[in-house]
Amino acid sequence: MVPVSSGRFVAALSFAVALSSLGAVGCNGNDPIPQEVIDGLPAETGSPSALHRPGQPCLSCHSTYGDAAPAFAIAGTVYKETAMGALAAAPNVKVEIFDSAGPSRFACTNTAGNFYIEKDKWADLTFPLKVRAGQRSMNSIIGREGSCAACHKLPSDDRPGNGAGKDSAGVVLVDDGDTDPICGGGTP
Numbered sequence: 001m002v003p004v005s006s007g008r009f010v011a012a013l014s015f016a017v018a019l020s021s022l023g024a025v026g027c028n029g030n031d032p033i034p035q036e037v038i039d040g041l042p043a044e045t046g047s048p049s050a051l052h053r054p055g056q057p058c059l060s061c062h063s064t065y066g067d068a069a070p071a072f073a074i075a076g077t078v079y080k081e082t083a084m085g086a087l088a089a090a091p092n093v094k095v096e097i098f099d100s101a102g103p104s105r106f107a108c109t110n111t112a113g114n115f116y117i118e119k120d121k122w123a124d125l126t127f128p129l130k131v132r133a134g135q136r137s138m139n140s141i142i143g144r145e146g147s148c149a150a151c152h153k154l155p156s157d158d159r160p161g162n163g164a165g166k167d168s169a170g171v172v173l174v175d176d177g178d179t180d181p182i183c184g185g186g187t188p
Contacts, residue, residue: 050155051112054089055079055154055171058116058149073125075116078109078133078150079162080176087155089113090174092185094135101126107182134178148172 037060046052058075061068074097080090081186092107097117105122107115119125130140130177151170155161164170179185 033185043105045157046160050110050114050116054112054114055149057149059147059150060118063119063146071119072116072146073119074129074142074146074148075114076152076172077113078115079113079173080178081162081173082176087171087173090134090176090178092179092183093174094180094183095134096132098130098132099126100128106182108180131173134174134180136172136178140173 034121037057041053041056041060044052044069054077056077059072062070062075064071076095078090078093078095079087082088086165089111090113091109091111094106094117095109095115096104096106098104100124101124103122103124107117109115125146128143130141131138151169152172153159153163153165154171155163159165159168159170162170162173186188
């Protein structure tokens with residue numbers, strides 16, 4: 001056995017205690033990042049339902065961190081452009097999610113354009129994911145985030161039009177009429 005000076009031993013022990021304390025703080029549900037996102041959301045208009053908060057990061061609240069029920073595995077909002085170029089909800093669109101472990105699932109958008117898959121219906125979801133909304137396939141993968149709005153942000157002063165900008169890919173946009181009979185729409 002190699003002797004260790006008491007000063008080095010105390011320093012190593014102090015480092016180990018500090019590191020384990022940081023780990024405990026990071027796992028206690030007091031993560032400031034999701035709370036900051038939740039605190040930054042606009043005020044609720046109306047009452048919470050499957051139609052509320054289109055275009056906002058659903059999993060900020062519908063997750064193990066947030067207290068909204070049910071918890072979601074993945075969720076988002078799909079839009080179309082009106083004849084005047086404005087964004088509108090895209091109902092009855094089939095959103096297919098392809099899990100990197102093999103299984104896939106789909107969800108249909110509602111009248112607000114929202115879709116979601118509850119966590120208890122896809123508990124073994126494995127990232128990265130690929131996604132197709134209607135006839136539009138996402139070119140990149142989803143690496144770890146189940147809220148589409150984490151990357152596909154709503155328009156703002158610095159992201160006019162469809163929301164695309166330096167921090168956003170823009171909203172998920174499908175062609176008008178890109179519906180699926182399985183979702184209550186017409187011929188795709």
